[in-house]
Amino acid sequence: MRRPFTILALLLLVLASALPAPAPAAPSADTLVIGLHVTLATRWLDPGETEALITPFMMLYAIHDALTKPMPGKLITPSLAESWSASKDGLSYDFVIRKGARFHNGDPVTGEDVKFTFERYKGASAALLKDKVKEIQVLAPDRVRFVLKQPWPDFMAFYGTSATGAAWIVPKKYIEKVGEDGFRKAPVGAGPYKVVSVSAGNELKLEAFADYWRKKPAVKYLVMRSIPDESTRAVAVKTGEVDVAYLFGGPVAQDLKRTPGVTIKA
Incomplete structure (x- = not known):
């Protein structure tokens, strides 16, 4: 029935x-x-290629996870990052990665993954984000800092929401092992x-x-x-x-x- x-x-x-x-x-x-x-596009399975469309986020929310992301009732919600803070001068943002967060292959989510994800990102607003960010410092396995070239009050609005896919973290070690093509064929996330x-x-x-x-x-x-x-x-x-x-x-x-x-x- x-x-x-x-x-x-x-x-x-x-x-x-x-x-x-x-x-x-x-x-x-x-x-x-x-x-x-719509016809399923395999590029939608990779946060690094996120377009300015809502459709890919169906796949992202299922397979991957972000440092922060929109959730019902709240635009910016702690996810892989259990907390974050901005410096008083507005030039840096620190993220603390959630203890116990892991990718599907068992690897823990680390600051190196966050840095790697941002550097490989080429999706919507990639040029804008990379023009604003001076460097990313991995302070510890569970701590990462984004240093801006100048204060940018809209940083979290672009980085920490579905305006882009830049904060949806991918596994550095896995991608380096299987290559970009291998990742597209068999994506591993933390969702x-x-x-x-x-x-x-x-x-x-x-x-x-x-x-x-x-x-x-x-x-x-x-x-x-x-x-x-x-x-x-x-x-x-x-x-x-x-x-x-x-x-x-x-x-x-x-x-x-x-x-x-x-x-x-x-």
Whole structure:
């Protein structure tokens, strides 16, 4: 029997909290399938290539984690950084990395990873950020300092939010071992889900990361499936092929609304 479905316009909130979609009337299975309205681009799995689009952040929130990031109810939330502070002159920002935070391969998240991540970053606003930052100092394995060329009150607005992907930390040792191409094929992050398989342009399968510092997600497997055609995506919702989908036009949304077991949320 087909279980109820929830169509969420704000799917990022689900991934941000590392929780499944709002619980259906029947017990949820161990897999949540999401129907994407776009073709899955493998570059979206790498924070270093983040574009000025919201779509890649679905993957980032699932696979990776940031020093700070937007969470429900708060624009800048401590994540891999348990705390941060700015100097009185506004020329430096210190971050303390959360104890116990680890990448999917077991490596601890360190200041060297933070520095490496920023230096390899070439996504949205990369030129602006790198023009403002003079240097990054690794003060200790769990402490890192960003030194600016001059005071910049908007530093955290650009670095610590989804305005860019620069603060989403990647594993230095792993990337140096497998190379950039190897990382794109088998990305390793520090987020709530680890990559099981990637079918370029079609499907991404993820598994809950048991050692995620916040808490292990309630849904074991998360599948993101590309279904760009709106009508096909709607049929997938009706037949139970997907559990969550979004971005439906008025007529299609109204049709889905009349379908038993389907819930529409704006």
